[in-house]
Amino acid sequence: MGAAFGLGDLTCNERRRTMKIKGLKLIIISLILCGSITMAAHAADKVIIGTFGDPVPVQMAAHDGKLAAATGWNIDWRKFASGTDVIAAMASGDVLLAELGSSPFAIGATQGVDFEAFMLDYVIGKSESLIVRDGAGIKALSDLKGKRVATPIGSTAHFSLMGTLKHAGIGEKELTIIGMPPDQITAAWQQSAIDAAFVWPPAQTQILRTGKRLVGADKVAEWGYPTFNVWVVNRKFAAANKDTLIAFMKAVDAANLDYLQNKAAWTADSAKIKSIAAQTGADPNEVPITLEGYKFLPLAEQLKPAWMGGGIAKAVKDTAAFLKSAGRIQQVADDYSKSVTIDYLKAAVQ
Numbered sequence: 001m002g003a004a005f006g007l008g009d010l011t012c013n014e015r016r017r018t019m020k021i022k023g024l025k026l027i028i029i030s031l032i033l034c035g036s037i038t039m040a041a042h043a044a045d046k047v048i049i050g051t052f053g054d055p056v057p058v059q060m061a062a063h064d065g066k067l068a069a070a071t072g073w074n075i076d077w078r079k080f081a082s083g084t085d086v087i088a089a090m091a092s093g094d095v096l097l098a099e100l101g102s103s104p105f106a107i108g109a110t111q112g113v114d115f116e117a118f119m120l121d122y123v124i125g126k127s128e129s130l131i132v133r134d135g136a137g138i139k140a141l142s143d144l145k146g147k148r149v150a151t152p153i154g155s156t157a158h159f160s161l162m163g164t165l166k167h168a169g170i171g172e173k174e175l176t177i178i179g180m181p182p183d184q185i186t187a188a189w190q191q192s193a194i195d196a197a198f199v200w201p202p203a204q205t206q207i208l209r210t211g212k213r214l215v216g217a218d219k220v221a222e223w224g225y226p227t228f229n230v231w232v233v234n235r236k237f238a239a240a241n242k243d244t245l246i247a248f249m250k251a252v253d254a255a256n257l258d259y260l261q262n263k264a265a266w267t268a269d270s271a272k273i274k275s276i277a278a279q280t281g282a283d284p285n286e287v288p289i290t291l292e293g294y295k296f297l298p299l300a301e302q303l304k305p306a307w308m309g310g311g312i313a314k315a316v317k318d319t320a321a322f323l324k325s326a327g328r329i330q331q332v333a334d335d336y337s338k339s340v341t342i343d344y345l346k347a348a349v350q
Helices: 012-018 020-034 057-063 066-071 083-092 102-110 156-168 182-190 203-210 217-222 235-240 242-261 271-280 287-291 311-325 343-349
Strands: 046-051 074-079 097-101 115-124 129-133 148-151 176-179 196-199 211-216 228-234
Touching: 046 083, 057 066, 057 242, 057 271, 066 074, 066 242, 083 097, 083 102, 097 102, 097 115, 102 115, 102 156, 102 228, 102 311, 115 217, 115 235, 115 242, 115 343, 129 156, 129 203, 148 156, 148 182, 156 196, 156 217, 156 311, 182 196, 182 203, 196 203, 203 211, 211 217, 228 235, 228 242, 228 311, 235 242, 242 343, 271 287
Parallel strands: 046 074, 046 097, 148 176, 148 196
Antiparallel strands: 097 228, 115 228, 129 196, 129 211
């Protein structure tokens, strides 16, 4: 999303990480101008799909080969540490289909990346939370002043952290926010180099062992800063591969419905949870609890005005406006509905 707060105490590496968004805009422009993309995906073609590796039902479908079977694609699942990395990969044409959080989606749509949201991935709840380290002396939001807080820059977690600070009336210069990918957050946590972190599993699960949840993204949404993940696709690729894209959507929906309708069967020792753990590296004993931090919506419900039928575009515009006010982006588009399509959703639910 943009540079981190309180840069004065950061190392050179941390400064470079937090400046990612400024450089990203120039990279995107050059990639869009220079890149060429082969759009038609045939059965033997490799299709790279970007993911964050969250322990969710689609990972079960990926591990068990259900998505490859439904589409005929030779799928290469590529894990990304942040939404800004996904934006750059999609702008280059290397990745044509990916998960993307609402905040980086707002950034990419504002900057003109040639993609569109075609399906909701999930609504973020406690799956992204502000965790405070035991012994850090943080019992309330006001205690964050003077502390070092880590989060992946340009992510929905970063946006939620910004919203939390806004709600608490804490100024940007009253603490130090350090941009780190999840794996570095866990390492810094173990060394007591940071006092708190707004992050998602499995990093969140790991640091909770020596910390506590101060606030979740579900509560931040109540304060006016909702977050969610969508599935985005390159427009030309989608148009050239409509039938297989719809097959992909139906397979993802089937995985989500299986979980929603049979939660009691998704236990740590079940084959489905073990598949998620194998695909993501998560601890199978922790996956069932982690799943409760997400809200999955059936495709038919996604079509409603509150979601893909209008609400998502409005939420993205509100997110972009907040990011601009915080100095993370330079402008806000007049209309984000052009970056959201329900055409494939309509076809998938028929």
